[in-house]
Amino acid sequence: MHSAPSPLDHAPVLPVVVIEDATDAVPLARALVAGGLPAIEVTLRTPAALDAIGSIAAEVPGAVVGAGTVVSARGVADAAAAGARFLVSPGWTNGLLDAMEASGLPFLPGVSTASEVVALLERGVRDMKFFPAQAAGGTAYLKSLAGPLPHARFCPTGGITATSAPAYLALPNVGCVGGTWMLPADALAAHDWTRVESLAREASALGG
Template identity: 45%
Template sequence: MAALSPLLRGPALLPIIQADSPDEAVQIAAALQQGGIGSVEVVLRTRQALAAITAIRDALPELLVGAGTILSAGDALAAKAAGAEFLVSPASTPALLDAMLATGLPLAPGVATPSEIAMALEAGIHEVKFFPAHLSGGIEMLKALRGVFQQVRFCPTGGISQHNVADFLALPNVFVAGGSWLTPVTLVKAQAWSQITALAQQATELANQQKAAA
């Protein structure tokens, strides 16, 4: 049985939350949690992202809340101060890895090439974000990487959907699948929280079935 990840609570899913206000972020997170989700990634793409992390931590203490789109040391420190419990970046550089590691938080730096994976390994990191997953070779690329980087586990993000998430989770070197398909902008803007909960329930069932079959 695969070891538990400090980036994961509940099913092997990591939905992305992008919100314009802390209240909206809490509403999204609550809808996801009601659908069985245990971990979320709040991306630092809006002015209220850091406040959103704090608000979700306060309102939903059982939810594991991380910060995504970490691009600098400043982002990493601000995310930790806001209450983020783990960090995710879309890319990797030596300086960015050092800054993220310096926070002491669990992390999944973004990689798309063997060289970037090797750089993460040199820094002692064994869980990484594979991004953009679909454009970087998807399932076939992850299968190829497994033979070389047997100690690395991946969180594919980018191009993941309800239609292919089970295929990604079936790979032995994938420990969680991330993305925004559970929080589509159209549903967020319409405040269609029950529909987001329904999407989360469907994805949770798929993830749990895949885990049981592994």
């Protein structure tokens, strides 16, 4: 459906980044890319998010930066204009899906029920975000979906840690997991990009 690769196919872990200060975006992205996590989801939860996406897109050649927490057609347009190369939503409506499809960018609409998965498959969408993963049933839930809905592939996000990630990644219907554990608050506050790179490297090895 899209010529660009799915966000599920870049690395086993998709870092979910909340950026408060846009000047942190480039060094943060460089650390993640150096650690082997090229796809980076910057959530549209802060005023700095769109500037951060633009900076990463312009200044970090190895990064594939996307926008997360996309919940409206306006969010789709703003993210695309800023330079986002993929879109992620916590949930979806027909209107939001129409806007994401019209953007031409790869996208991961969020689901947490079997009916939502069926509705997306009906519209030709196979790659989805499973959110909030732990709260919505975790690996047991995804395992249950694999039988009746084998064509759906997921990026579970929400409450996943370095410890629980391998169990998700072992499932046949999981392409990658989303998480924040490689971005500890104290490391970000201290601008300790070396530590971020080290944690990213550990995360990128989980898929092996």
